[in-house]
Amino acid sequence: MATWTAFTTLPNRASAEALGEALEALPPEPEGVGVFEIEDGSGRWEVGGYFTEAPDETVLALLAAAHSANPFAVSELPETDWVAHVRRELRPVEAGRFFVHGSHDAEKVPEGRVGLLIDAAMAFGTGHHGTTLGCLKAIDLMASEGFEPATVADIGCGTAVLAMAAAIAWPESTVIASDIDAQAVEVAEANLRINGLSERVDCVEAEGFAHPDLESTGPFDLILANILMGPLIDLAPTMAENCRSDGRAVLSGILVQQADAVISAYESNGFRLERRDDIGEWTTLVLRRS
Incomplete structure (x- = not known):
């Protein structure tokens, strides 16, 4: 299934939160909206939307202009098996006696280490x-x-x-x-x-x-x-x-x-x-x- 993202930046939190609320009401409705401060000391904020239908870029341009935001950058994402991708990317983690790994690395637990199996589908808290x-x-x-x-x-x-x-x-x-x-x-x-x-x-x-x-x-x-x-x-x-x-x-x-x-x-x-x-x-x- 094709998916799309749309991102823009704004100069302050109030404007970003207002744009985030407006973005949630768009047709087609986004699956999710995020409002984040950019951690570079600039004080700028980022607003992003995730869509399962292609967003109307004209509407996004008008929305950005109305909230004094930069133009939205819209991208179509390739279809990806994210669990398989994460499995490839997440290597086992060693923390003292502990060896945290996914099921795809179950045979790699070194002798003398304690294996903790946390699969990639549950990636937050895997030790990485x-x-x-x-x-x-x-x-x-x-x-x-x-x-x-x-x-x-x-x-x-x-x-x-x-x-x-x-x-x-x-x-x-x-x-x-x-x-x-x-x-x-x-x-x-x-x-x-x-x-x-x-x-x-x-x-x-x-x-x-x-x-x-x-x-x-x-x-x-x-x-x-x-x-x-x-x-x-x-x-x-x-x-x-x-x-x-x-x-x-x-x-x-x-x-x-x-x-x-x-x-x-x-x-x-x-x-x-x-x-x-x-x-x-x-x-x-x-x-x-x-």
């Missing part, structure tokens, strides 16, 4: 992203240093790759993985089954720590949260309440320039920074609860 990779390295290092958490919570678990790594690193621990999104929980449960870890990790749908399983198991010795800066800062007081004294929190989903704000929020809630690992533009923080 700097945030997931940083958290996996942190888990491996803490285990190597002799840290032994009895209870672990993976908040915003996505594919549950971090919960699985924790269950393997600490076989005697109680591990709970949670996500606010029901579909993510289904993906996590599927990954647990594929990796033979369904009996080791309890997977629940929850906002933050608001679930009976989390409430009855906490406070936790280790909390993993690979989400985003905003939710991490909002969760700081609750994280402190749910982290045992001398427990650890591994936080990621944080851009390098956002790290100081997250550290400050957690220091204000009784944590102190133990380790920081920058991978590309992303930061992973390991904090200890005082």
